[in-house]
Amino acid sequence: MRVAVWFPVFVVALFAAAVATAEQPAPQPEHVRGDIVAVSGNTLRVKTRGGQEVVLALAPSTSVATVKKAGLEDIGEGVFVGTTAVPQSDGTLRAVEVHLFPESMRGTGEGFRPWDLQPKSTMTNATVARSEPQAGRNARSTMTNATVAEVEKSGGGRKLQLRYAGGEKTVNVPASTPVVKLEPSDRSSLKTGAHLFAIAARQPDGTLIAQRVTVGEDVVPPM
Secondary structure, three states: OHHHHHHHHHHHHHHHHHHHHHHOOOOOOEEEEEEEEEEEOOEEEEEEOOOOEEEEEEEEEEEEEEEEEOOHHHOOOOEEEEEEEEEOOOOOEEEEEEEEOOHHHOOOOOEEEEOOOOOOOEEEEEEEEEOOOOOOOOOOOEEEEEEEOOOOEEOOEEEEEEEEOOEEEEEEEOOOOOEEEEEEOOHHHOOOOOEEEEEEEEOOOOOEEEEEEEEEOOOOOOO
16 A cells, blocks of 8 residues: 555656756857867866856867858858848848858858847858848847858948748848858867857856867957
C-alpha cells in the first residue's frame, strides 16, 4: 500500500519539475566587443570597448573566423552577406557595415533580428536580389545577412535588395561604409592584441561560453 501511494506522488512531482524546467526561457546570446588581453588554454580575457574585462570560455564547438578589409566592388551577385544598418524614413535601411561570408558560411544567421551595435539596431542575413539608386539618410542601426543577387553602383555607394527566408529588406550602402570579408579560421588566430567580436551564451554559474568568435589583427570587426 505504501508503494501504491508513494509512486503516483513521485510521478506527479517529477512531471511538475520537468514542466518547470521546460518553461525556463533559453538565455539570450550576449555580444562581446573588445581586444584580447590574455589567452590561457580554453579561456580568453577580453577588455571590452567599455573598459571592462570579460572572461570567455571556449567550447569544442566554438567557431572562429577572421576579418579582412574588402570593398564595395566585392559585393557581387549571389554573395551571402551580413549588414548592420539603420532604418530610414522611407522604410529602407542605411548600412553601417557590410561583411561578406565565404561559401562555407552561407546561411549563417539568415533572417532579420534586433542587434545591439547601436540603439534600435537590427541584423538581417539574406540574399541580395536587386539594386536601385541609393538614397542615404542617417538613422538607427540594423543588421542584415543575406545572399547578394543583384548589385549596382549609385552615387559612389550601392543599394542592395536583400532576400531571406520569410522576407526582404532594401539596404542603401554609402561609399564610406566599412566592408570586410569573413574567412574561417582556428584558435591560432586568437592572439593577445587581436580585436574581437564574440557571440556567447551565459551559463547558470555566470560563465560565458563563446559560440562564435570573429577576430581581426589590423581590422576591428565592425559587427
